[in-house]
Amino acid sequence: EWLVSNELLNDNGLYTYFQNIAVMYGKTSKQQMRGIDEGKLARKNTFSIQSAWVNEMSKYEYNPVHYHTNCLLSSVLYLKVPDFSSNPILKDKYDNKRQSDGCIEFIDHSYFPGTADNGNYMVEPVVGKFYIFPAGLQHTVYPFGCDGIRRSMAINFM
Numbered sequence: 001e002w003l004v005s006n007e008l009l010n011d012n013g014l015y016t017y018f019q020n021i022a023v024m025y026g027k028t029s030k031q032q033m034r035g036i037d038e039g040k041l042a043r044k045n046t047f048s049i050q051s052a053w054v055n056e057m058s059k060y061e062y063n064p065v066h067y068h069t070n071c072l073l074s075s076v077l078y079l080k081v082p083d084f085s086s087n088p089i090l091k092d093k094y095d096n097k098r099q100s101d102g103c104i105e106f107i108d109h110s111y112f113p114g115t116a117d118n119g120n121y122m123v124e125p126v127v128g129k130f131y132i133f134p135a136g137l138q139h140t141v142y143p144f145g146c147d148g149i150r151r152s153m154a155i156n157f158m
Contacts, residue, residue, distance in 0.1 A: 004052040004153065015049060022047035022073055022157045025132045047073065047157040054079070057150045063141040065107065071156035075132040076104065078125040082148025102144035106137055125150060 009015040023046060050071045055063075068074040084102045105122045123131065133139075135156060144150065 001056075002054045004054060006049055006052070009049065009052060018049060018075075018155055019047055019157075021130070021132060022075075025073065050156040050158040052153060052155040054151060054153050057141070059145060059147060060143045062143040065138050065140040067138050068135040068156050071135045071158050073132055073157040074135045074137075075130060075155045075157070077130045077153045077155070078127050078151075079153060080149055080151035081125045081127055082144065082146050082150060084124075084144055084146055100142040101146075102142060102150060104131075104139055104141050106133060106139045108137055125152065 006015060009018070026047065057063075081102065100122060103122050103124050105120055108119050108121075123129075
């Protein structure tokens with residue numbers, strides 16, 4: 001992991017760009033923002049970047065289930081992903097590992113079979129995709145079995 005300073009983000013015009021995305025999320029995602037004082041958000045109409053860093057993961061590396069502390073919102077931007085389909089272990093299209101190879105999974109609530117809410121949402125990383133979510137939302141990043149690098153940038157907002 002490499003820290004990305006607010007100064008570097010500001011010098012490249014990215015601080016305000018990401019800050020505006022967080023504000024839009026805050027205004028449009030009231031259900032996901034439960035516990036955040038809406039009046040305070042409306043008065044301030046802004047988020048500050050608490051921290052930002054780049055993650056680089058190689059074959060078989062992963063992040064266990066976790067959530068982010070000391071912030072209100074978290075996010076991930078995919079910068080580079082390997083060709084997950086080149087994993088030699090995943091020749092069988094019905095192999096369960098293929099479904100999660102290299103993905104991030106968001107975990108909320110609990111699983112209720114036969115209902116519309118299973119509590120999990122899995123996302124395959126795609127270069128350029130940006131996901132923003134409540135910092136307290138648990139998530140995990142699955143390992144992948146192919147050669148290459150998965151590089152992402154995470155940003156926490158206050």
